[in-house]
Amino acid sequence: MPDISELHLQNLLFDMDEDGVATVTLNRAAKRNALDARTIEELVALFSALPAAGARAVVLRAEGPHFCAGLDLVEHGRAERSPAEFMRLCLRWHEAFNKIEYGGIPVVAALKGAVVGGGLELASSVHIRVMDETTYFGLPEGQRGLFTGGGATIRVPRLIGQARMIDMMLTGRLYSGDEAVAVGLAQYRVQDSEAKALEIARRAAQNTPLSNFAICSGISHMQNMSGLDAAYAEATLAGIVNTQDAAKGRLDSFAQGTAVKIRPD
Numbered sequence: 001m002p003d004i005s006e007l008h009l010q011n012l013l014f015d016m017d018e019d020g021v022a023t024v025t026l027n028r029a030a031k032r033n034a035l036d037a038r039t040i041e042e043l044v045a046l047f048s049a050l051p052a053a054g055a056r057a058v059v060l061r062a063e064g065p066h067f068c069a070g071l072d073l074v075e076h077g078r079a080e081r082s083p084a085e086f087m088r089l090c091l092r093w094h095e096a097f098n099k100i101e102y103g104g105i106p107v108v109a110a111l112k113g114a115v116v117g118g119g120l121e122l123a124s125s126v127h128i129r130v131m132d133e134t135t136y137f138g139l140p141e142g143q144r145g146l147f148t149g150g151g152a153t154i155r156v157p158r159l160i161g162q163a164r165m166i167d168m169m170l171t172g173r174l175y176s177g178d179e180a181v182a183v184g185l186a187q188y189r190v191q192d193s194e195a196k197a198l199e200i201a202r203r204a205a206q207n208t209p210l211s212n213f214a215i216c217s218g219i220s221h222m223q224n225m226s227g228l229d230a231a232y233a234e235a236t237l238a239g240i241v242n243t244q245d246a247a248k249g250r251l252d253s254f255a256q257g258t259a260v261k262i263r264p265d
């Protein structure tokens with residue numbers, strides 16, 4: 001697998017600080033960060049390379065006033081893809097978004113403006129969504145004569161339920177403001193989504209990498225299993241995580257009364 005420094009990124013920007021907090025930026029503002037085939041390949045390559053690069057948490061942000069306008073409709077219209085070609089393209093979208101959801105590294109999205117169509121599919125693959133006052137969510141596929149192809153049918157109902165997703169797709173209903181948080185499209189609504197996303201990523205990066213791996217891949221995998229299998233997988237994962245050397249110091253400091261207490265003050 002190529003090193004991150006060897007990737008030739010054009011539509012994404014990448015940066016990582018000394019604490020392993022990485023920033024991935026959608027960098028096609030002139031096209032409202034619409035997802036063309038190249039951007040999807042860059043997401044696959046970048047998120048595949050992040051674990052070996054030592055990333056402990058990621059902020060996913062965007063240039064310009066909109067997070068992401070979804071599928072590149074112009075590229076799609078011009079390409080005149082066959083059904084098989086578009087199916088293969090969708091499988092690359094799944095590859096990219098699965099790398100994000102199942103990669104084991106916390107990914108926090110800093111949302112703004114349009115988070116629509118494939119943009120919502122991308123946003124729904126991260127672990128924590130932070131929106132600002134300009135953010136709105138939509139699934140305009142129905143209006144465009146299209147259907148979701150980047151995992152929305154799996155991830156969006158998990159967030160907001162099937163009935164709300166169908167309503168969004170049939171009527172073009174948009175969610176914004178408090179309502180978007182209330183229905184589950186975002187967990188935080190703040191003035192500055194980038195500052196908040198960075199704060200959350202920094203905090204998550206302080207957990208042990210193995211705990212974060214379990215949280216940011218195990219929970220998703222277990223949602224795909226039967227209850228019985230999920231319980232088995234949970235016990236197996238806990239067997240590994242809860243006996244890790246990296247946790248010993250934290251347990252000792254609790255026993256000695258020096259660890260932070262878990263209470264709302």
Ligand code: 1HE
Binds near residue numbers: 034074090149
């Ligand atoms: C684009 C795209 C795009 C903008 N593909 N080029 N997604 C949509 O249906 C949303 C389509 N976009 C919009 O409704 C608007 O662009 C926005 C509300 C997001 C922003 O509006 P605005 O006025 O700020 O920008 P604009 O003037 O509409 O667009 C600026 C440029 O970005 C313009 O290009 P230019 O060369 O004429 O300057 C637009 O063409 C370009 N642009 N959005 C391509 N989406 C796996 S299946 C997933 C299916 C879907 O995602 S369906 C949802 C598609």
